[in-house]
Amino acid sequence: MIIDSAHYKDGVRQHDDQLTPERAAELRGAPGTGDFVWIGIHEPGPGDLEQLQKLFGLHELAVEDAQQAHQRPKIEDYGEDVFLVLKTAHYHEDREEVHFGEIHMFAGPGYVITVRHGPGSELHSARQRLEARPDLVKLGAASAVWAVLDKVVDDYLPVADSIEDDIEEVETDVFDDDIPAPTARIYHLKREVVEFHRAVWPLLNPLEGLEQGGFERIPEELRSFFRDVADHARRVDEQVSGQRELLTSVLQANLSLVSVNQNEVVKRISAVAGIVAVPTFIASVYGMNFEHIPELHWRFGYPLCLAVMALVALALVSFFRRIDWL
DSSP states (O other), X not given: OXXXXXXXXXTEEOOSSOOOHHHHHHHOOOTTSSOEEEEEEESOOTTHHHHHHXXXXXXXXXXXXXXXXXXXXEEEEETTEEEEEEEEEEEETTTTEEEEEEEEEEEETTEEEEXXXXXXXXXXXXXXXXXXXXXXXXXXXXXXXXXHHHHHXXXXXXXXXXXXXXXXXXXXXXXXXXXXXXXXXXXXXXXXXHHHHXXXXXXXXXXXXXXXXXXXXXXXXXXXXXXXXXXXXXXXXXXXXXXXXXXXXXXXXXXXXXXXXXXXXXXXXXXXXXXXXXXXXXXXXXXXXXXXXXXXXXXXXXXXXXXXXXXXXXXXXXXXXXXXXX
């Protein structure tokens, strides 16, 4: 469904009310002017993108990608039009989980169309921030592209910091003997960090192209703003790469400690088995009922046998304690 649709001219939004797609197509600015329309869609319904494709001449391959989520972050050039795929990320405080979504963006002369799938970054604040900068709005549709990219990348920063906090908690839990081994949580965090890396890393090269003027349609005045976005993305990517390596080390340390604990348990079980084995051996020998067993007919033979068993057991207990098996 369409969330918002607006026409921008001379750096100012022209209508408070939402425009219909047909009216937005009529108001789209000519190439080289600062006039443009921005249509925002969330979870497009059947026929929504096909209607916009006819009105704005969107490329069929880009429309096909936008209809389906789970696309790889990318920027594709279709002549005068550009198609972007962005991964959004939002940290859920209550569940301590990262929720990922997608934004597909069509940009061309006089128009920008954003299509959101799933949870993640909302774009209302990005639109408001852009509308507060008439000097940028006057630069045309590229300013809306910057606003969306800046919003998505800025939202990565608190997510990366929250994951950092979770990793520190897991590190503490790994070396706390009173807490069960957090293997499942470590694995879950590693999966989140890997998916986060897949959202950030593919954007680095396209953003470098934007900041270095690889797309001629980006005004010179906006390149410094795209440079700032690219710098933030690189910083997040470095942080996420460090988190991946740290989680690998934490997982290895956790597995090592689990193995050590298992060895301690095995040693204790082996010690108990050894203590029980000697008296069992003595009792089994005397239980064979041969006629000429030593002390078989001696009245103190049975107490002596029990005493030997007890002394051997105590000696084994002392020995296993001395070598820290008990």
